[in-house]
Amino acid sequence: MHTYGTAAVNTRGHLEIGGVDVVELAAKYGTPLYLYDVALIRERARGFKQTFDKMGITAQVAYASKAFASVAMMQLAEQEGLSLDVVSGGELYTAQKAGFPVERIHFHGNNKSREELEMAFDANIGCIVADNFHELALIDEISQSRRQKMSILLRITPGIEAHTHDYILTGQEDSKFGFDLNNGQAEEALVTAIEKPFINVLGLHCHIGSQIFETTGFTMAAEKIIGKLADWKERLAFESTVLNLGGGFGIRYTAEDDPLEPAAYVEEIIRKVQEETERFDMNMPEIWIEPGRSLVGDAGVTIYETGSVKDVPNVRKYVAIDGGMSDNIRPALYEAKYEAVLANRVNDPVEEVVSIAGKCCESGDMLIWDLPLPKAATGDLLAMFCTGAYGYSMANNYNRIPRPPVVFVENGEAKVVIRRETYEDLIKLDLPLQLPQMN
Ligand SMILES: Cc1ncc(COP(=O)(O)O)c(C=O)c1O
């Protein structure tokens, strides 16, 4: 078993996370169950922050809460001194309920509504990342009507194609996100924004994609942006005080993945920014990053109970679990790969290769193809690793399956941070049919 954070095997042969026996947790909270190894999240957060400190760089590490947003998670981010990237009114609302310091909230998204922007002004958040001309005009209008200053970053697309799944690429020219750096739109946006009386342009933002293993995409983006900033300094007398290079740092889901240590991405980015700013005799900007997956991804483990087992002789053995694409849509959406073990007998020898089927009515609802396991029987517990990012946050009620609870574990303690959805929850927005029967 690849070791993830505090995951260990105890003397009973059970998986233990955060010093707590997973079999006991499953008995207490039921399955499916999302667990988070809080110590690992803290370690990752500190790793990023310490890298900046060690290199003497003024920085903000903003947790991209789309990876996993909840009141407790945002409070944990605040405990660790992170900033927060929110991407909707819902995430902003959650941050407010979590008591997250507003000055460290950054608001993203490619189509923020007027209501969402008003909410950001009401809360007086740290900055809005303006994605397009429509948003820029809205921010200008709202700030003028309220006579309220707002800091912004301009999201730009640098024209970089990072190596990752097409659906999670964002830095290329043909993208729904941001102002293009190469076709003049980024400059047009800057010229427009700096003339606005209540808009304070802090700098630029770029995010080239997600689950990226190489640093070249980031350093190429930094190089391109700083080249452009040097030109703007000369021609437009604009100096960027902030350079936000987004998130996207890849993690290890399976043995096929070979990511760098999270801090290594940051070190290379910093070096490149230092090199380029020195080359153009510019001040070093503050560097902001927005990791989501690399802060919480491998801290999450989902526990399922195995149910029906279907053997198609000489073809495949399907082992079904009590969750599926409703709690983890990533395999269906991106053909994402995961590793898993039987949490109730981790040390048992591998005896067969099976495929883990979800319980949703879709042939594509397969969580893992060809997983080596001990002979799985009904009632075993399957622990699927690395489900902390974009698992719960993309969970849904397909087939009216209630969403599982989320439990944080640390130092031998387990705390529910999101309770299990009930059938009652599922129908709480439903209203009865209010139309008469037609003959
Ligand atoms: C603007 C922005 N910032 C940060 C992130 C976080 O990315 P990741 O979870 O890959 O670190 C995303 C998602 O890809 C994003 O769109």
Ligand SMILES: N[C@@H](CCCC[NH3+])C(=O)O
């Ligand atoms: N949801 C995606 C990543 C998208 C990141 C958000 N821009 C995933 O699960 O990998």
